[in-house]
Amino acid sequence: MNENLRGRLTRDGIRIYEPEDFAGMHKAGALAASILDRMAELVFPGQTTEAIDARITQMVEEAGATSATIGYKGYQHASCISVNHVVCHGIPGPKMLKDGDILNIDVTVIVDGWYGDTSRMYVAGTLSRKAERLIEVTHDALMKGIEMVRPGNTFGDIGHAIQSYVESQRMSVVRDFCGHGLGRVFHAPPNVLHYGRPGTGAVLEEGMFFTIEPMVNLGRPETKTLADDWTAVTRDKSLSAQFEHSVGVTADGVDIFTLSPAGRFHPTYG
């Protein structure tokens, strides 16, 4: 059987993986997370995002793994680095970080054919109060979404948990990008929306693997994509933040594949 076609598909076209497949996802997720654990010391005023990306390329190579993003739809880098009002898919480049800049670093690796996809927020220098609040709300929104992951709940339950919390904090959830199924492939069904109504959407089943990766804006939710065809920014130029985990549905809950080995995921920058 084709390795990419193992397991079965639900009516919604969502692949159900086998219990033994969780180990592969853990290995890939742990590598992606350990790369992010090593980013904090690379983020400082005067640093360029291309220098950060070059280190990521090196770390992926040293681990004997493959970058999922290099060559993906023509993308040429091992990470997306999205600074301030960049919502996602920021392209690493020669521009220097300034004191107070906040940035998302998003890394996806392939280990033994399994994909690990995760992102976190970092700050160059001093973190402003409003950026700190945005980052905390975004992180907590992701975790509230993850808390809804168990068999029998729906994808709408996840989206609703995220949206209702973010909006209660007077911030907005980006609609133009979503999480995704992954496993032996990078992007597969379903689209994991970060907004929605309870009880709607596909029902979660044991063996589903997907990402949750909410993008939260201080201002309005609308985005636009720049002429480079990748960089997505907030239309109103407001600050944006994002966190991403890859997860699997277990018999009674959730398994997070991209937990920080060093316990550094939470934005206290430990």
Ligand code: MF3
């Ligand atoms: N890692 C991103 C995600 O969370 C996808 C990046 S695709 C790229 O799905 F080509 F922009 F790198």
Ligand code: CO
């Ligand atoms: Co993703």
Ligand code: CO
């Ligand atoms: Co990602």
